[in-house]
Amino acid sequence: MNVLEASDLKVYYHTAKGVVRAVDGVDFIVEEGTSVGLAGESGCGKTTLGLSFLKLLPENGAIESGSLVFEGDDIYSLDEKTFRENIRWSQIAMIFQGAMNALNPVFKVEDQISEAIKLHSNKKKKERLQMARDLLKKVDIDPTMGRHYPHEFSGGMRQRAMIAMALACDPKLIIADEPTTALDVIVQKQLMDLLRRLKAEMNLSLIVISHDISVLAELCDYLNIMYAGRIVEWGEIEEIFENPRHHYTHGLISTFPTVEDEEKKSRFEFIPGAPPNLLDPPLGCRFHPRCPAATEICMQEPTPEMRRISEKHYVACHHPRGDLD
Amino acid sequence: MSQTPIIRVRNLRKLFPIRGGGLSSFLTKEELFVHAVDDVSFDINTDEVLGLVGESGCGKTTLGRLLIRLLEPTSGEVYYRDTNILSLSQSEMRELRPKMQIIFQDPYESLNPRMTVLDLVAEPLEVNDLIENDAEKEEKVAEILEQMRLTPPEEFMFRYPHELSGGQRQRIAVARALIIHPDFVVADEPVSMLDTSTRGEILNLMIELKALTRSYLFITHELAVARHFCDRIAIMYLGRIMEMGTSDEIVKNPSHPYTRALLEATPVPNPKSRKEKVNIKGEVISPINPPRRCRFYTRCLMAEEICSRLEPELVDIGGGHMVACHLNQG
Numbered sequence: 218m219n220v221l222e223a224s225d226l227k228v229y230y231h232t233a234k235g236v237v238r239a240v241d242g243v244d245f246i247v248e249e250g251t252s253v254g255l256a257g258e259s260g261c262g263k264t265t266l267g268l269s270f271l272k273l274l275p276e277n278g279a280i281e282s283g284s285l286v287f288e289g290d291d292i293y294s295l296d297e298k299t300f301r302e303n304i305r306w307s308q309i310a311m312i313f314q315g316a317m318n319a320l321n322p323v324f325k326v327e328d329q330i331s332e333a334i335k336l337h338s339n340k341k342k343k344e345r346l347q348m349a350r351d352l353l354k355k356v357d358i359d360p361t362m363g364r365h366y367p368h369e370f371s372g373g374m375r376q377r378a379m380i381a382m383a384l385a386c387d388p389k390l391i392i393a394d395e396p397t398t399a400l401d402v403i404v405q406k407q408l409m410d411l412l413r414r415l416k417a418e419m420n421l422s423l424i425v426i427s428h429d430i431s432v433l434a435e436l437c438d439y440l441n442i443m444y445a446g447r448i449v450e451w452g453e454i455e456e457i458f459e460n461p462r463h464h465y466t467h468g469l470i471s472t473f474p475t476v477e478d479e480e481k482k483s484r485f486e487f488i489p490g491a492p493p494n495l496l497d498p499p500l501g502c503r504f505h506p507r508c509p510a511a512t513e514i515c516m517q518e519p520t521p522e523m524r525r526i527s528e529k530h531y532v533a534c535h536h537p538r539g540d541l542d
Numbered sequence: 543m544s545q546t547p548i549i550r551v552r553n554l555r556k557l558f559p560i561r562g563g564g565l566s567s568f569l570t571k572e573e574l575f576v577h578a579v580d581d582v583s584f585d586i587n588t589d590e591v592l593g594l595v596g597e598s599g600c601g602k603t604t605l606g607r608l609l610i611r612l613l614e615p616t617s618g619e620v621y622y623r624d625t626n627i628l629s630l631s632q633s634e635m636r637e638l639r640p641k642m643q644i645i646f647q648d649p650y651e652s653l654n655p656r657m658t659v660l661d662l663v664a665e666p667l668e669v670n671d672l673i674e675n676d677a678e679k680e681e682k683v684a685e686i687l688e689q690m691r692l693t694p695p696e697e698f699m700f701r702y703p704h705e706l707s708g709g710q711r712q713r714i715a716v717a718r719a720l721i722i723h724p725d726f727v728v729a730d731e732p733v734s735m736l737d738t739s740t741r742g743e744i745l746n747l748m749i750e751l752k753a754l755t756r757s758y759l760f761i762t763h764e765l766a767v768a769r770h771f772c773d774r775i776a777i778m779y780l781g782r783i784m785e786m787g788t789s790d791e792i793v794k795n796p797s798h799p800y801t802r803a804l805l806e807a808t809p810v811p812n813p814k815s816r817k818e819k820v821n822i823k824g825e826v827i828s829p830i831n832p833p834r835r836c837r838f839y840t841r842c843l844m845a846e847e848i849c850s851r852l853e854p855e856l857v858d859i860g861g862g863h864m865v866a867c868h869l870n871q872g
Contacts, residue, residue: 406807431809487742
C-alpha cells in the first residue's frame with residue numbers, strides 16, 4: 218500500500234526573470250511504513266518537491282500539473298480549506314529545515330505544541346498540554362522542559378521539539394527537510410536514532426530530504442536522486458549505493474569522503490561544473506554538461522525517462538553505468 | 543622532521559569576559575569568562591597540514607585566529623619559526639602578515655560584492671606593496687586564476703562575486719590567500735558551505751597549490767574530510783585538545799572516549815554499515831568557567847573518580863600520538 222503517490226508532478230515558480238521549473242515531471246512514491254530519501258545538490262528542487270506534497274508553496278510557486286494521491290485519495294484537487302482541515306499536519310506533517318528559526322521565540326515550547334494540536338482537535342486546554350508533555354517525553358525531552366522558551370533549548374532539543382510538533386496530530390507521513398543539517402555529528406546521530414525509533418513505534422512513513430547522502434544511508438529504505446528538477450534514479454537504498462546506474466548518483470556517492478577508508482586519499486573526487494540554472498536548463502539530459510559518458514543523444518530532447526533496471530530500481534539515463542552499450 | 547616547526551603554540555589561552563549578567567553577578571561579584579581556548583600547546587611542522595576538528599563552540603575558530611594574531615590571547619605564546627609573534631609591534635606584525643593568511647568559511651560573506659575578481663585577488667599584493675604596476679597585477683592574478691582552474695582568466699577577472707557559483711567564489715578566496723605565497727594558512731571550514739560534489743575540486747587545488755604555501759591549519763567539524771586532507775589531526779573539546787596524532791592513528795586507533803564518540807557518530811555513505819548507538823551521554827557543558835576536571839567528564843561513560851577532580855594533561859602514548867585522558871596513559 219502506498220501512502221503517497223505523485224506522478225508527473227510539475228511545480229513552477231513565476232519570477233521576474235521567467236519561469237523556474239523547480240520540479241519538472243516527477244514521479245514519487247512512499248510505501249507505508251518506509252522511509253524514503255530525497256537527495257540532491259542545493260537548488261535541485263528537493264525542498265520544493267517536499268513542500269508541494271503539503272501544498273505549502275511560496276506565493277509565486279504553484280503546482281502546474283500532475284497528480285497527488287494520499288492513501289488512495291486524490292488530494293491534488295482538494296481546495297485549500299479541505300486540504301488544511303483534513304490533510305495538512307493531521308495526515309502529512311513536516312519537520313522544517315533550520316529548527317533554530319522554526320520555533321516561535323515568544324511562546325513556551327509546550328504551548329506551541331498544544332497550539333498545533335488545537336488546530337486539529339477540540340480537546341480542552343488541560344488535555345492538550347498533557348498531550349504536549351507526553352509528546353516531549355516521546356522525543357526524549359524532560360516534559361517539565363515544556364514550560365521553557367525555545368532559546369533555553371539546545372539546538373538538538375529544539376529539533377526534537379520540532380519533531381514533537383510534527384507528531385502532534387498523529388500523522389501518517391512526516392516530511393523531514395534537512396532534519397540534521399547544521400547540527401553537530403553526535404547530536405545528529407542521536408536524532409537519527411530517534412527518528413528511526415519513532416518510525417518503528419508509530420508505524421510512520423518518512424520522507425527525508427537531504428544533501429547529505431550519508432544521513433540518508435543511515436535513515437532510509439529507498440532513495441531518490443534528484444537533479445535539476447527531475448528524479449534521475451530511484452531504488453532500494455542498498456542497491457543504489459552498491460550499484461548506482463546514473464553517473465550523477467555515482468558522482469554523489471564517490472565524492473563523499475568517509476572515515477572508513479583504509480588509506481588516506483591523496484586526491485578527492487568531484488563532479489566538474491555546477492548544477493544548471495532552472496530558468497533555462499540544458500536540453501536533453503540535464504546532467505549532460507557534467508557527465509563523463511554524455512554523447513550526442515544526451516544533448517537532444519526529450520529528456521531521458523525513467524526506465525526499469527529491476528523491480529526496485531529505475532534510472533533515467535541513455536547510457537547507464539554498467540551497461541555495455 | 544628536524545626542521546623548526548612553522549608554528550609553535552605554548553600554553554595558549556583565550557578567555558572572553560562576559561559583561562552584564564544582571565543582579566546575580568552584581569551580588570556574587572564572580573567574574574565570568576568563556577574559556578574558548580584553554581591552555582593549548584602544539585606544533586605545526588613545515589609542509590604539514592594539521593587538522594583541527596571539533597563541534598561548534600569548541601573554540602577551534604578562536605584558536606585559528608589566535609595563531610595569526612587576529613585575536614590577542616589572554617596568555618601563552620605563539621611562535622612563527624623563531625619569532626614570538628605576540629611580542630611584535632603593530633608595524634612588525636604588519637611586515638609578517640604576508641607570511642600568514644586565512645581562508646574564511648563563507649565565500650558569500652568574505653568577498654566584497656563591489657570588487658571585481660581582479661581587484662579581490664590582487665588586494666593582498668597591493669596591501670603588501672608586492673606589485674609595481676597594473677600589467678604586473680593582471681599577470682599575477684591571471685597566473686593564479688589559471689592555477690585555480692578559473693580559465694580563461696580574462697573571462698573571470700572582470701566579473702563580480704555574484705556572477706560566480708559558490709565553488710568559484712571559494713576558489714577566489716583561496717587564490718587571495720595563496721597569491722602572496724604565505725608560509726602558513728589557516729583554512730577555517732573552507733568547504734563546509736559547498737555541495738559535496740564540488741568540494742573535492744577545491745580540496746585538490748589546495749593540495750596542489752601547497753607548493754605556494756608551506757603549511758595549513760585546516761579547521762573543520764567533519765572528521766571524514768580531515769581524515770583525507772590532513773597529515774595530523776587534533777581533536778578539540780571545550781577549549782582543550784583531547785587527542786592529537788596522524789590522521790591514520792586518529793581514525794584507526796582513537797584513544798580518547800570523545801574521539802571514539804565522534805567517529806561512531808560520523809555517518810558513513812554506506813547503508814550496510816549503519817552504526818549502533820553512540821557511547822556518550824548528556825550534552826556539551828557550558829564553556830563559562832568550567833570546573834577544574836576533565837572537560838569530558840559529564841559525558842564520558844568510562845569516567846572514574848580521578849576524572850572528576852583532575853584535568854588530564856596531553857601526553858604522548860607513543861609515536862607522537864597524544865591523548866589527554868586519565869584512562870589512556872599507558
